[in-house]
Amino acid sequence: EVQLVESGGGLVQPGRSMKLSCAASGFTFSNYGMAWVRQAPTKGLEWVATISYDGSSTYYRDSVKGRFTISRDNAKSTLYLQMNSLRSEDTATYYCTRDSGDVYYGLLLQDYWGQGVMVTVSS
Amino acid sequence: NIVMTQSPKSMSISVGDRVTMNCKASQNVGNNIAWYQQKPGQSPKLLIYYASNRYTGVPDRFTGGGYGTDFTLTINSVQAEDAAFYYCQRIYNSPWTFGGGTKLELK
DSSP: OOEEEEEOOEEEOTTOOEEEEEEEESSOGGGSEEEEEEEOTTOOEEEEEEEOTTSSOEEEOGGGTTTEEEEEETTTTEEEEEEOSOOGGGOEEEEEEEEOSBGGGTBOOEEEEOOOEEEEEOO | OOOEEEEOSEEEEOTTOOEEEEEEESSOOTTOEEEEEEOTTSOOEEEEETTTEEOTTOOTTEEEEEETTEEEEEESSOOGGGOEEEEEEEOBSSSOOBOOOEEEEEO
């Protein structure tokens, strides 16, 4: 059974950093691209970042470029999102997703989602 | 960037009714969209990909259609468990933008 379990969320002050993790199991992690999607309270879904299966290619939405870094450790079957210079508008539930498409061909198809982890940016 | 616009924002339907919701892309995206369902308190789930392909395990009352800029998600004979938000997403090329969502409520 595919499982994606996010951790590392919580309350953080504006301008500070936080690192999210996503532990994957039930599939060969190193064969799949992965992504982060967020959802602000009572708002819709917003794609944040994507990483290729081997970590060699990464993609970000404009509002997080230069502040967020997506990475992975295939030996540990774990996805990460390092978030720096956090802003109040980054407050959201962050979902880890598996990509059954192929980002090298531009295709992102998010077939499994974690339960999400809440990040609150506030002083 | 391509903008995905969903309509209506919300709809209230009776069990057994047929409902259609819309997703409009600001540029031609071919058939490269997916639909997701998000029930209250849950993570989103993939329903439809490449505009009209039902994902594994999705009931056949869910049907996707459209090409280019205009897409639809139709639910035939809506069930109580279909109450949820529905999101479309462009699935080809970054940024992989979501629409704003349609909330389906049951009367």
